[in-house]
Amino acid sequence: MATFNKRGYKAPKEKAEKVDETFIEDVNVDEKDSTTAKAFDTLDQSASKAEDFIAKNQKVILGGLLAVVVVVVGYFAYDKFIAEPNQQEAAEELFVAQQNFQKAVDGDVKADSLFNLVLNGSEGKFGVLKIAEQYSGTDAANQANFMAGIAYLNTGKYVEAIASLEKFNSKDVTLSILAKGAIGDAYAQQNKQKEALEFYVKAADASQTNDFTRPRYLMKAGKTALAMGNKAEALKYFTDIKENFDTAPEAQQVDALIGLAQ
Numbered sequence: 001m002a003t004f005n006k007r008g009y010k011a012p013k014e015k016a017e018k019v020d021e022t023f024i025e026d027v028n029v030d031e032k033d034s035t036t037a038k039a040f041d042t043l044d045q046s047a048s049k050a051e052d053f054i055a056k057n058q059k060v061i062l063g064g065l066l067a068v069v070v071v072v073v074g075y076f077a078y079d080k081f082i083a084e085p086n087q088q089e090a091a092e093e094l095f096v097a098q099q100n101f102q103k104a105v106d107g108d109v110k111a112d113s114l115f116n117l118v119l120n121g122s123e124g125k126f127g128v129l130k131i132a133e134q135y136s137g138t139d140a141a142n143q144a145n146f147m148a149g150i151a152y153l154n155t156g157k158y159v160e161a162i163a164s165l166e167k168f169n170s171k172d173v174t175l176s177i178l179a180k181g182a183i184g185d186a187y188a189q190q191n192k193q194k195e196a197l198e199f200y201v202k203a204a205d206a207s208q209t210n211d212f213t214r215p216r217y218l219m220k221a222g223k224t225a226l227a228m229g230n231k232a233e234a235l236k237y238f239t240d241i242k243e244n245f246d247t248a249p250e251a252q253q254v255d256a257l258i259g260l261a262q
Contacts, residue, residue, distance in 0.1 A: 090140030096125040101147045104154070115151040132167070142168060146175065149182055158186040177206045177213045184220065197224045204237075215241050215248035226261055235261035 097118050104114035121127035126134070128144035128151070135141045149165030152158070165179045165186070184199030204217035222237035238258045241250050 086135055087138050087140065090131060090135035090138045093126045093131050093135070094128070094140045094144060096123050097121070097128050097131070097144070097147065101128075101151070105150070112155055115154050118147055118151045119155075132164075142170065146170070146179060149179065153182055153186055153189075156189075158189050161186040173207055174210070174213065177203050177210070177217075180206065181213070181217050181220070184217070188220075188224065193224055193228050197221055197228070200224060211245060211248060215245040215250040218245075219250040219254075222257060222261070226257070231261045 100114045100117045100122065104111040104118065117127070119127045119129055121130060128148045132141045132144040132148060135144075145164050145167040149161045149163075149168065152161035152164060162183050165183050168175075168179050170176050170179070180199050181203035184196045184203060187193075187199065188196035200217045200221035204214050204221055207213060218237045218241050222234045222241075225231075225234035225237065235258060238254050238261055241248065241254045242258065245251055
C-alpha cells in the first residue's frame with residue numbers, strides 16, 4: 001500500500017532524552033601526580049619491610065632483649081649478694097692490719113716488725129697484701145694498697161712501694177697527696193731525682209691551699225731541684241713557702257735554702 005505525505009506534513013521530532021545534570025562522572029587521578037599517595041605507598045612499603053624483618057629476626061631480637069634483662073638483673077644481684085658481703089668481709093679482715101699500721105705510723109719502737117705484720121697479717125687475719133689480692137675492687141682493698149705502699153717504703157722495698165701506691169685511688173684529697181708524695185720518697189731513696197721531683201711537685205700542686213701538705217712537698221721539691229743543680233727551680237719552690245706559708249714548720253729554714261739557691 002502506497003504511503004505518501006500530505007502537503008505540509010511534518011514528521012514529529014523525536015522526544016529528547018532528559019539528561020540528569022546532577023550526575024558526576026568518575027574522575028581518574030594519576031597516582032604518579034599524587035604526593036599523598038606516594039607518602040602512603042612509602043609508609044606501606046616501610047611497614048611491610050619492618051614486619052618482614054621482625055618476623056625473620058624475631059629470635060635474635062627477643063634474645064637481645066633477654067640479654068639486657070639478664071645483665072641488669074645480674075648487676076643488682078651481684079651488688080646485693082656478692083659485692084656487699086665482700087665489702088663487709090674485707091673490712092673485717094682489714095681491721096687488725098689497720099691497728100698495726102696506726103701503731104707503726106705513730107712511731108712505735110717496733111715499727112719495722114709492725115709494718116711486716118701489716119703486710120703479711122697477724123692474729124689469724126690477712127695482711128694487706130692478701131686483702132688487696134683477694135678482695136680486689138672493694139674499698140678495703142684500695143686502703144690495703146695504700147698501707148702496703150707505706151709499709152714497703154718504711155721497710156726499704158721501694159719498687160714494691162711504688163707498685164702498691166700506684167694502685168691506690170682515693171677521693172680523699174689528703175690521702176691522695178700523701179700517696180703521690182710517698183712515691184716521690186721511694187724514687188728519692190733509689191736516687192732517681194728526676195722522678196722524685198715529678199711526684200713531689202704533683203703532691204704539692206694537688207692542693208694549693210693545704211697548709212700541711214703543700215709546704216711539705218714544696219720543700220722536698222726545692223731540695224731535690226737544688227741537689228740536681230737546678231737553682232732557679234729550687235728558688236721558686238722555696239720562695240712559695242716563704243711568701244705563702246710563713247707559719248709552716250718548713251718556713252723556719254727556708255731563708256737559708258733561698259740563700260743557697262740564689
